Amino acid sequence: MSAHAQVHGVEDHHDDHGHHHKETFVTKYIFSQDHKMISKQYLITGLFMGIVGILMSLLFRLQLAWPDHKFTIYEVFLGKWGAEGVMDPSVYLALVTIHGTIMVFFVLTAGLSGTFSNLLIPLQIGARDMASGFLNMVSYWLFFLSSIIMLFSLFVEAGPASAGWTIYPPLSALPQAIPGSGAGMTLWLISIAIFIASSLLGSLNYIVTVINLRTKGMSMTRLPLTIWAFFVTAIIGVVSFPVLLSAALMLIMDRSFGTSFFLSDIYIAGEVLHHQGGSPVLFEHLFWFLGHPEVYIVILPAMGIVSEIMATNSRKPIFGYRAMVASILAIAFLSTIVWGHHMFISGMNPFLGSVFTFTTLLIAIPSAVKAFNWITTLWKGNLQMNPAMLFSIAFVSTFITGGLTGIILGDSALDINVHDTYFVVAHFHLVMGISALYGLLAGVYHWFPKMFEGRLMSKKLGYIHFWITSIGAYGIFFPMHFVGMAGLPRRYYTNTAFPYFDDLADINVVMTVFAIITIAVQVVFLYNFFYSIFYGKMGPKNPWNATTLEWTTETKHIHGNWDGPIPHVYRWSYDYSKLNKDETDYVIPGQDFIPQNVPLQDNEDELDH
Amino acid sequence: MTAFLVVLVIILFGISVWQMSRIFQLAQKKPINHPEIASDKDNNVQGYLMMGFLAFIYILAIVSFWLWSDTLLPESASEHGQEIDNLMLISMIVIFAAGILTQWLLHYFAFIYRGNKTRRATFYADNDKLEFIWTIIPVIVLAGLIIYGLFTWTDIMNVDKDDDPLVVELYASQFNWKARYGGNDNTLGNANVRLIEGVNQLGVDPADPNGQDDKIVTELHLPVGRKVLIKMRSQDVLHSAYMPHFRAQMNCVPGMITQFAFTPTITTEEMRMNDHIIEKVANINRIRQEKSKDLIANGEAALEPYEFDYVVICNKICGISHYNMQMKIVVESEEDYKAWLAEQPTLAEQLSK
Numbered sequence: 001m002s003a004h005a006q007v008h009g010v011e012d013h014h015d016d017h018g019h020h021h022k023e024t025f026v027t028k029y030i031f032s033q034d035h036k037m038i039s040k041q042y043l044i045t046g047l048f049m050g051i052v053g054i055l056m057s058l059l060f061r062l063q064l065a066w067p068d069h070k071f072t073i074y075e076v077f078l079g080k081w082g083a084e085g086v087m088d089p090s091v092y093l094a095l096v097t098i099h100g101t102i103m104v105f106f107v108l109t110a111g112l113s114g115t116f117s118n119l120l121i122p123l124q125i126g127a128r129d130m131a132s133g134f135l136n137m138v139s140y141w142l143f144f145l146s147s148i149i150m151l152f153s154l155f156v157e158a159g160p161a162s163a164g165w166t167i168y169p170p171l172s173a174l175p176q177a178i179p180g181s182g183a184g185m186t187l188w189l190i191s192i193a194i195f196i197a198s199s200l201l202g203s204l205n206y207i208v209t210v211i212n213l214r215t216k217g218m219s220m221t222r223l224p225l226t227i228w229a230f231f232v233t234a235i236i237g238v239v240s241f242p243v244l245l246s247a248a249l250m251l252i253m254d255r256s257f258g259t260s261f262f263l264s265d266i267y268i269a270g271e272v273l274h275h276q277g278g279s280p281v282l283f284e285h286l287f288w289f290l291g292h293p294e295v296y297i298v299i300l301p302a303m304g305i306v307s308e309i310m311a312t313n314s315r316k317p318i319f320g321y322r323a324m325v326a327s328i329l330a331i332a333f334l335s336t337i338v339w340g341h342h343m344f345i346s347g348m349n350p351f352l353g354s355v356f357t358f359t360t361l362l363i364a365i366p367s368a369v370k371a372f373n374w375i376t377t378l379w380k381g382n383l384q385m386n387p388a389m390l391f392s393i394a395f396v397s398t399f400i401t402g403g404l405t406g407i408i409l410g411d412s413a414l415d416i417n418v419h420d421t422y423f424v425v426a427h428f429h430l431v432m433g434i435s436a437l438y439g440l441l442a443g444v445y446h447w448f449p450k451m452f453e454g455r456l457m458s459k460k461l462g463y464i465h466f467w468i469t470s471i472g473a474y475g476i477f478f479p480m481h482f483v484g485m486a487g488l489p490r491r492y493y494t495n496t497a498f499p500y501f502d503d504l505a506d507i508n509v510v511m512t513v514f515a516i517i518t519i520a521v522q523v524v525f526l527y528n529f530f531y532s533i534f535y536g537k538m539g540p541k542n543p544w545n546a547t548t549l550e551w552t553t554e555t556k557h558i559h560g561n562w563d564g565p566i567p568h569v570y571r572w573s574y575d576y577s578k579l580n581k582d583e584t585d586y587v588i589p590g591q592d593f594i595p596q597n598v599p600l601q602d603n604e605d606e607l608d609h
Numbered sequence: 610m611t612a613f614l615v616v617l618v619i620i621l622f623g624i625s626v627w628q629m630s631r632i633f634q635l636a637q638k639k640p641i642n643h644p645e646i647a648s649d650k651d652n653n654v655q656g657y658l659m660m661g662f663l664a665f666i667y668i669l670a671i672v673s674f675w676l677w678s679d680t681l682l683p684e685s686a687s688e689h690g691q692e693i694d695n696l697m698l699i700s701m702i703v704i705f706a707a708g709i710l711t712q713w714l715l716h717y718f719a720f721i722y723r724g725n726k727t728r729r730a731t732f733y734a735d736n737d738k739l740e741f742i743w744t745i746i747p748v749i750v751l752a753g754l755i756i757y758g759l760f761t762w763t764d765i766m767n768v769d770k771d772d773d774p775l776v777v778e779l780y781a782s783q784f785n786w787k788a789r790y791g792g793n794d795n796t797l798g799n800a801n802v803r804l805i806e807g808v809n810q811l812g813v814d815p816a817d818p819n820g821q822d823d824k825i826v827t828e829l830h831l832p833v834g835r836k837v838l839i840k841m842r843s844q845d846v847l848h849s850a851y852m853p854h855f856r857a858q859m860n861c862v863p864g865m866i867t868q869f870a871f872t873p874t875i876t877t878e879e880m881r882m883n884d885h886i887i888e889k890v891a892n893i894n895r896i897r898q899e900k901s902k903d904l905i906a907n908g909e910a911a912l913e914p915y916e917f918d919y920v921v922i923c924n925k926i927c928g929i930s931h932y933n934m935q936m937k938i939v940v941e942s943e944e945d946y947k948a949w950l951a952e953q954p955t956l957a958e959q960l961s962k
Contacts, residue, residue, distance in 0.1 A: 076615055089929045164926045170863055171846040171927060177783065178928045264864025267802035267812070268783070268845040280847055280862055314722075315730040323740045345849070346860050347867035350766035354759050361751045361758075365744060371711060372743040378718035380731040385655035385723060386647045393659070393719050397666075400711050404704035411754065413761040414697055417682075417690075417856045420849060420924045456645035463651075467658065471665060478669055482677045487853030489924040497933035498922070499915035502893045503680050527626065535631075537645050544646070577730040592730070609734055 031141075033133030036557050038140050039118035040451055043444070045140075046111020047526070049147055053102035056095045058519050063087045065505075065512035067494035081159070089493040093162040094180050096491055098154065100165030101188070103433065105195055106150065108298040110143050112440045113237075116301055117206050117230040119447060123550035124224050126215025126567060128560040131208040135201050142198035146191045153187035161188035164491060166291065169262040169283050173254050176269040186255070189248050196245045203234035203241075210234075215549070217569035221325075221609070222596070224548050224573040225318060228325050229304025232332045236293045236300075239336060244290035247283060254278070284346050288339035295432045296335040299399075300328060302439020303370065306392040308573075309446050310374060312546045313389035314381030315592050317574035320373045321609050327366035327373075334363045344412040345419055353412040360410035364403070371400050382577070382592075386544065387462030391442035394470045395435050401474075402431025405481065420491075423484025426477045434473045441469075441525070447550075448532065449543050454555040455536030456543060461528040465521055472518030479507045547595045548573050567597035572609050580604055649725045656723030663716035667709075679892065682853055683885040686919065686940065688872040689765045690856030696761055700754060768870040774838035777829070779921065780811050781841065781848035781861040783928045786921055786936035787811065788829045792822030792955060802844050802863075808959050812844075821957040824950065829921065829938045831873050832946040838870040851924035852938065854880070860925055873940040880940075881917050890917050 032038060059078070062071055074082025081091035118136065122129055130136045153160045162180030163172035167188070175182040210231045214223075223231075250261040254275070262283040263275035311318040318324060340348065340356030374396045383389065405427040408414050418424065448457050488501050495501040542551035549569070553561045575594040580587050580603040587594055587604045600606055647655070685691050722728075768774065778789035778797050789811055791797045798820015804812035813820040831837050841850055843861035850869070851858045859869040880886055893915050901911035923934035941949070 089932065093926065093929070093931070168847050168925070174846070177846050265802045266845055266863050267805050272803050272805070277864075279864060281865070315724070317732065317734040319733065320735045320740055322735065345858050345869075347862045347865060350762065353766070354762060357758055357762065358755055361755050364751055365747050368747040369740065369744055372739075375711065375714050375718060376733075376739070378715070378722060380733065381718075381722045382724040382728040382730040383652065383656070383719060383722050384647050385652045389647075390655060393715065396715055397712060400715075401708060404708050407704055407751075407754065408697070408700050411696070411700065411758040411762075413693055413758045413765060414700065416765070416858050417693060417853060419858055420851075456643070459645045459647065459651065463655070467662075470662065474666055474669055478666075479673050479677065482673060482680060485682065486680045487682050487851075489851060489922060491926045492932035494932055498920070498935065499893060499897065499912075500917070500920070502896050502915070503889065505896065507677055507680070527623075527630075531627065531630070537643070539643055539645060543643065574734070576732070578732045607734065 031137060033129070033137045034557075034559055035118045035122050035130050035133070035136060036451070036561075038136055039115050041140050042110060042114035042118060042143070043451070045144060045147060046107050046115060046440075047529075049102050049106040050111060051526075052151070053099050053107060054519055054522065056099040056102075058515065059087070060092055060095045060099070061512040061515045063092060063493070065509045067496055087493075090159060090162060090179055092493040093164075093178070093491065094160045094184070097162050097164055097167075097180070098150070098160055101161070101192075102150065104165060104294065104298065105192070106143075106147055108432070108436045108440070109199065109294070110195070112436060112443075113230065113233055113297065113301045114140070114143065114202060115440075116226070116305060116443050116447070117202070117234070119451060120226050120550060121206055121209050121230055122213070123450065123553060123561060124227050124548050124573075125210060125213060125218055126549050126569065127209060127213035128562070128566065130205050131213060132205055135205050139198045139201035139205065142194050142201065146194040146198060149187055149191035149194065153184050153191065156183040156187065158182045158184060160184040166284075166287060167251070168287075169251060169254065169280050170266055170268075173251060173263060174266070174268060174273075181255075186252075189252050189255075193245060193248050196241045196248075199237055199241050203237040206230055206234040207238065215566050215569055218596075221322075222569055222572045224304075225307040225321070225324055225328075226301075226304040228328055229300045229307075232328050233297050233300045236332050236335060237297055240290040240293040240297075243286055247286035247290075250286075251283065281343070281346055281348055284343050285339070285348075288342045289336075291342065292339040293335045295428070296331055298432050298436045299439075300331070302395060302436045302442075303328070305439045305443040305446075306374070306395045307377075308548070309388045309392045309442050310377050311574050311576060312446075312544050313384040313386055313392070314377055315384065315545075315576045316377055316381045317572075317576055317578075317609075318373070319376040319379075320369075321572065321574065323369055324373055327369045330366040331363060334359060334366070338363060338410075341410050341412070341415070344415045350412075357410060357412045361407065364407060364410075367399075367403050371396060371403070384544070386445065387457070387459060387466055388442045388446035388544075390463070390466045390470075391438045391445065394466070395438040395442065397470075398430045398438065398473065399435045401478075402427055402429070402435060406431060417487075418484055420489055421484035422480050422488055422490055425490050426480035426484060429480075430473075430477050434477065441465075444529065446544065448529075448536070449539050449555075450550055450553075452533050452536065453557055454538045454541070455532055456539040457532040457536055458528050461524050465525045465528065468521040468524075469518055472514045472521070475514030476511050476518065479510055483507055483511075542595075545591075545593050547575055547593050549596055552595065552597055569596045570599045571596055574609070578604065647724075652723045652725060656720045659716045659719040659723075663712060666712060679885070679888055683880065683883050683889070684875075685854070685856050686873055686875040686880060687855040687857065688874055689761075690871070692761045692764070693856045696754075696757055699757070703750060703754070765871075768838055768868070772836045774836040774870055775832070776838050776840065777831075778811075778840045778842060779829070779850050779861070781843040781850065781923070781927075781934075783845050784923070784930035784934040785827070786829075786850070786923075786934065788826050788936070789813070790824040790826070790950060790953075791819075792824055794819060794822060797840065798823050798956070800842070805844070808962070809956070811842075813956055815960060821955065823956045824953045825956060825959070826953055827936065829936060830946050830949050831938065831940050832943045833873050833876045833940050835943070836870055836872045838868060841867045841869070846927050847925045848923050848927050848934070849925035850921050852919065852921050854919050858924060876940045876942065877917075877919060877938075878941075880919070886917050890915060 070085030074087050081088040158179040161184045171177050253259040260275040260278040263278045266273040338360045341360040344353045577592045776791045780787040796819045798817040799814040800812045802812050841861040843863045848861040897912045919938035921936050
């Protein structure tokens with residue numbers, strides 16, 4: 001239906017867009033096929049999952065800082081696993097497992113890419129909706145279903161999956177090895193299988209929409225970097241997620257149907273298992289063939305969002321547009337050939353380790369180019385310090401800090417001694433966890449008026465939220481590098497079994513205190529978000545004076561986005577502060593930006609970007 | 610019931626905050642312009658805060674080093690580890706230099722170019738020369754690191770059989786380690802989990818003559834200065850043999866034998882005399898004494914004082930007691946090692962008991 005409307009819209013812009021149906025509550029808010037509503041559904045589901053995931057981290061941070069202390073809060077949230085305020089070791093592993101799973105897949109993949117791809121692709125390329133509104137709806141509801149199953153798995157009797165978010169077999173395959181590998185693991189696998197289906201439907205839709213439904217004049221080189229990022233992210237998803245599905249299916253077979261893809265020579269609980277000939281290393285290969293591109297699936301949309309917000313709020317074009325696009329493509333390509341750096345000491349051939357070291361360190365080059373381009377975008381700008389801009393600047397900061405430690409971890413020789421320690425935890429939390437969350441938050445502050453019909457979030461609360469969060473994030477994860485360099489492995493319920501690590505207690509307390517503060521201040525954000533949905537102040541139609549097409553749409557959400565014909569595009573999306581030929585004033589006098597739908601003026605030079 | 614009450618309290622608290630803010634909202638005067646879009650004053654304040662933040666991250670880094678550098682690992686107790694430490698130092702200098710510089714540029718630009726109504730941003734869209742410069746600099750620096758890294762990696766991973774390394778099997782299971790020495794012939798007997806029976810806990814093939822003189826122990830003793838080739842097996846799930854003081858780690862994978870070779874260079878006794886370790890152990894014992902005071906006050910037993918020992922610890926999530934899977938490693942002189950090994954019973958002796 002909406003595809004049909006699309007064709008009309010693209011081919012004949014003078015045709016009235018007369019496809020409004022009578023909408024019921026169900027078709028408008030629940031089974032909506034409108035990309036704007038679906039993006040809000042993704043965001044709110046993602047935020048809810050984020051709350052669950054972050055509260056889990058609060059529980060295990062308390063355990064790590066004060067392992068001997070009894071907390072009633074454990075008993076409240078963990079029930080029998082927190083009896084008398086003592087956390088059970090198995091639930092500690094369950095918490096870290098589900099925290100990782102939720103944050104990586106449900107918050108940073110679906111919540112970030114799902115929200116902003118859905119919102120911005122049609123709006124910024126000038127389309128009336130996604131190529132298939134129906135598949136888009138199915139994609140969201142599959143995501144919703146997988147979220148429900150994941151949350152449901154928290155309540156099974158033997159506990160949820162506890163083998164780490166990477167679910168390496170045999171631990172994840174054998175209920176004898178850990179209680180969470182029973183029904184909890186089955187539900188985990190089902191949930192992720194459904195999640196992959198959702199992600200694939202979404203990604204295919206994004207790809208088709210970007211390729212086919214761009215408005216007249218919107219060539220690929222005029223696309224905002226957000227769209228480039230979402231487009232390439234979707235391609236990586238389509239390439240790599242099916243491999244995780246195959247790994248999950250094989251694991252299901254090993255668990256339930258007696259196959260031996262990943263299992264061999266196992267003696268557990270007093271008996272030898274029949275499995276013979278499989279290899280856990282094969283699983284690691286399959287898992288990381290998705291797992292590594294996955295971190296770019298997480299970070300690329302954030303990069304796109306940051307590029308866009310930074311250019312808009314600097315009142316300057318993004319520096320090196322083509323280099324930015326090229327580095328997105330280079331990162332996407334390299335991301336599929338570096339997975340082995342998670343496996344340097346897995347027992348795979350050391351020669352492969354050399355190859356993966358080489359490809360891994362190559363990826364630092366496009367990343368460095370992007371960082372320098374962002375910094376240069378700020379240079380000689382006229383920076384408008386809106387909360388979204390602050391989060392974008394902080395994104396570049398954490399991306400650099402976290403990215404630099406990647407040079408240590410990507411080097412196979414150095415990885416030997418920091419592999420699986422807290423050094424890794426600190427690295428990836430900064431470079432993909434915190435950075436991607438900053439991208440998400442920046443996007444929420446920036447496009448909130450687009451999502452909620454002109455309302456703006458509170459600036460003051462935004463500033464409070466930003467500063468405490470950014471100080472807290474470094475406060476948690478910078479000291480964590482020391483814990484890793486001291487040699488402490490991750491996923492330890494407590495390190496009191498090793499007197500050697502007793503002197504790390506102070507650092508753990510510092511990290512947890514910062515974590516508590518940082519988590520607490522997210523309440524300010526949630527309050528700001530939900531309050532502003534209903535009572536936020538109405539802003540102007542184009543509050544940030546941006547050039548992109550989404551700000552030309554109606555403030556009030558309508559099906560089809562533009563009441564009249566779809567605007568045509570005459571320029572790239574970064575004509576900020578462009579001067580006229582005489583350099584006396586901006587091209588449009590008194591206005592420092594030229595929207596994409598404004599034709600080339602007589603008093604400006606056409607530039608080749 | 611408690612859970613319900615807690616949820617209720619949270620909800621009521623949320624409602625009261627919401628209502629209070631509504632009152633404040635209503636009490637305020639209607640502001641002019643768009644109060645939720647950054648004004649010149651906001652740009653100014655936030656710009657200064659950016660410089661403050663820059664100071665924060667620098668100070669955080671300095672304070673962290675000042676407070677916690679004594680928690681870091683001591684000098685490497687293995688030969689190849691010195692190479693790793695050297696490469697680590699070079700990499701750290703590179704990334705700290707890059708980090709300090711780029712963070713400064715980022716935050717300084719955010720401060721100096723903070724916006725106001727009169728400022729005009731410079732339309733500056735691209736510059737191929739700049740792009741080239743900051744592509745080629747990382748290329749050169751990374752090429753250096755990659756080459757150094759790959760040589761180090763290859764040296765560590767390629768085991769030269771001519772070195773006549775001591776062959777030891779490290780055997781992982783939930784949740785303990787065992788070690789098996791090849792005995793007089795320095796050759797390990799074949800083994801498989803299907804042969805596990807009674808005292809033969811490692812499943813060594815009783816029919817294999819090489820296995821008869823194997824010695825299975827629960828404490829790993831290594832002679833100083835001799836290359837040791839550690840062959841690793843696991844009987845149930847993935848484990849990882851992590852020996853941080855030797856800069857050594859390798860996963861133990863059920864169904865295959867993995868290996869890692871290194872030459873210990875510092876005996877346990879010598880390491881206990883190391884300045885860094887003396888200070889660290891003293892600090893740890895201070896912490897333990899403090900804790901013991903509380904324990905004694907609660908009528909519990911005091912913590913024992915700590916003495917440094919090398920350990921192998923599990924570094925791949927392996928189950929509930931993953932956090933306490935360890936084995937002591939003793940590095941000692943060749944004579945002490947031989948004397949210790951001679952006391953251990955052979956497998957044949959154990960099986961015939």
